[in-house]
Amino acid sequence: MSSSIESKYRPKNLPIYFTYRSFKLDSFFVGLFGAAAVFGVLLKIWKKPFWGMISPETGQAMYDIFMPIGFLGEAVVFIIMGFMKGDAYIEVYPDEQDDSAAEEEVSQHGGVIVNMQLPDSLKRIIEEKVSAQLDNKVSELTNLLVSDIQHTRNLLSDTNQMNSRIVEVAGNLNDLSTKTRSFGDSLGEFEKINSSNISKNAAAISNKLESANNELQVFEDEMKKLANRFRNFNSPN
DSSP, X not given: OOOHHHHHSOOTTSOOOOOOOOOOHHHHHHHHHHHHHHHHHHHHHOSSGGGGXXXXXXXXXXXXXXXXXXXXXXXXXXXXXXXXXXXXXXXXXXXXXXXXXXXXHHHHHTOOOOOOOOOHHHHHHHHHHHHHHHHHHHHHHHHHHHHHHHXXXXXXXXXXXXXXXXXXXXXXXXXHHHHHHHHHHHHHHHHTSOHHHHHHHHHHHHHHHHXXXXXXXXXXXXXXXXXXXXXXXXXXX
C-alpha cells in the first residue's frame, strides 16, 4: 500500500499501483522460443543426435523445425514486448505540488484561495504567552544554577576546613615525632649512667635514712623523759 506521503503528493491523473508477484506470459514465451532455438542449433552441431539413438537425417529435420520456430517466436515476442507498458516515474516536488494541486482544485471547482493567517492581536497574545513561559523557565533555570553554585561553595568551604584540620593534625604529629626523638635521646643518656655510681648513691641515701632514724629514736626518748617529768611534777606525792 502506498504511504500517506505518496497519497498526499500523488498527481490526480496517475493511478495507484499495488505491486505483487504474478505469472508473466512474455517471459514465458521468451524462455520457450529461446529454448527451442538453442535446441535446434544443438541438433545441427551434434554429430550423433541423442547419442546415436536417432539418425542424422532425423536430427537435420528437427533442426529445420525447431531452429526457425525458436528464432521467429523470439522475434515476435520481442516485438510484442516493445508495445507493452513498462515501469515509469514522475518527479513530484512537495512545494510545487501543493501550489499546483491547490490551483488546479480552485480552477476545477471555481473557488477562491484562502490564506489562513492569524490576526495581529492573536499573534501578540500568543507571543506574550510564549514569552511569559520562557521567562518562567529561565527563572527556574537561574534559581537552579544559583542553588548549585551555593552548594558547590559550601562544599569548597567544608573542604578548606577539612584541609586546615589535616594540616593541624600533621603539625601535631610532627611535634609528637620531635618529642619522641627527644625522649629517645634521654633514654640514651640514661643508659650511659654508670651502675657503680647508682650503687654508691643508694648506699649514701641508706646511711642518711639510718642516721635520721637514730635521731628520731633519740628525740622520741627525750620526749618520753619530758613526759615523765611533767607527770611527776603534777603528782600530789
